[in-house]
Amino acid sequence: MANQTQSLTLPPPRSYTRTDFTALRAFVQRLPAATIARLYYDPDLAPHAATSEAMERYLRTMRDDLVQLALLHGSTVLAQHLKASIRQHGSAKLTAVTLRMVEQASTLAAAVPAAAHPVHLWFRPLVARRLAGEGIATLGALVDWCNARGGSWWRSVPRIGALRARTLVAWLRRHEAALGMRVAADVDAGDDAGSDASARVSPDAIGGQGGTGDLVVIGGSPLAPRLAPFERLAVPAALSGGDGGEGARGTGQRGTNRATAFAFIRAPHDLAAIHAYLHRYRDRPATCRAYTRELERLVLWAVIVRGTAVSSLTVEDCEAYKDFLAAPAPAFVGPKQSRVSGRWRPFAPGGLSPDSQAYAVRVLRAAFAWLTEVRYLAGNPWSAVHDPVTVTREVPV
Structure with a gap:
């Protein structure tokens, strides 16, 4: 057969x-x-x-x-x-x-990485355990984690240093096609990834009290702002309210609300005056942090959104900022990040509650009152601005 x-x-x-x-x-x-x-x-x-x-x-x-x-x-x-x-x-x-x-x-x-693959399939046990300890169980979750936090994503993962973080991100980039996910451009560019290289301090910028190598000139547009926290920001000279450049709105070399009499503080520009005010609370760190947060928000809004110096703000500007507190521009809002991260944003998601908005107005009114008292400003525009309306709930006893 x-x-x-x-x-x-x-x-x-x-x-x-x-x-x-x-x-x-x-x-x-x-x-x-x-x-x-x-x-x-x-x-x-x-x-x-x-x-x-x-x-x-x-x-x-x-x-x-x-x-x-x-x-x-x-x-x-x-x-x-x-x-x-x-x-x-x-x-x-x-x-x-x-x-x-x-x-x-x-x-x-050879297996092809997939977004649903557990991290232990591709990384050493030590690295996989560190990632899993932060809730990063899959490769897709790792990409999302990196994209949400930018260049400082690794700081919240124990024993994942900068060198190992760059190695992991480079591996993710090589397998983007297989994962079907993109790694954001600034993830492996370091903590200052969100800061434009052209934003570094120049002779035409007025900085704070930090070293000029750490400062970033704020600017841009309200839709694409270049932001930095108070201790790292520098203001273009034309919007500094100081004595050395063209004044805000082209009205002169100084802020339009700068006092002409002898000032009691040595403040050549607005940032120096704000530093002098915050220095009063150096022995009360919690209060100093809260006041710094409110003042840095005002500086960022005045320069980027309003295009004016803090010492040139009018009552109309203050009313506009009060409305901004109720609904911050999306580009000013983001999840909590390190203050050295390029993805830091001055407002958290969800906006401010009415009580927080009223607190911000009271802080700014008090700060401007002090600047007026020491004769840095000629007057306090916030004195003519009412606090935002808050809801008071009565609970029966």
Whole structure:
């Protein structure tokens, strides 16, 4: 009877991660299986690394899979070498050189990263545990975490330093197509990624009391502002309210509300005057932080949105800022970030409550009253502005 053709059903090909390939190289170099499991795998997440026997069995299976793929897709010389080794030893005996050739011929066995893959499949156990401890369980969650926090994303993850963070981001960028997700441009550019290089302090800018290398000239448009916290911001000279440049709105060299009499503080411009006011609360850090927050918001709004110096604000400007507190522009709003991050924003999502808006107005009214008292300003425009309406709820006893 003639032989009949039989159909053979092959199991689906296995897939292996970068960690698996690294472990196999160590196995070929005769590193003990127990040591490989300890160095490259987390036994709780990788069952094949629970025991040395399971680890060795897994690596032998992987080696055989790669050899079979190399026999199918590799060169004739490599196939003949592997077949001879199998005939002699029962299985292919690989060296570091032949393993490299086998890996190149068996690239179909390499797994492709996916957004839903757990981080432990692609990163060392220590790194994976640190990420999982912050709730970053998958590669997609890691991309979202980085995009939400920018260049300082790694600061909130214990023992993930700047160098390791750059390595992880570079790996994510190489696999963007497979992940189906984009890593934001400023994620691996450092903490100052959100600051334009052209925003650095120039001779035409007036800075605060920090070193000029740390200052950023605020500006831009309300839709795309260039922002910086109070201790790092510098103001264009034309909007500084100072004595050395063209004044706000082209009305002169000084702010239009600057007093002409002898001032009791040595403040050549608005930022210096605000620093002098905040210095009064140096022994009350919580109060100083709260007042700094309100004053830095006003400075950013006055320069970027209103296009005027703080010492040139009028009652109409103050009323407009009171409306801005009720509905800040989206570009001024963002999640909590480090104050050295380029993604720092002066307002948190959700806006300010009516009580917080009223508190801001009272803080600014008091600050301008002091600046008027020390004769830096000629008058206090906030004295003519009413507090925002707040809702008082009466609870029956």
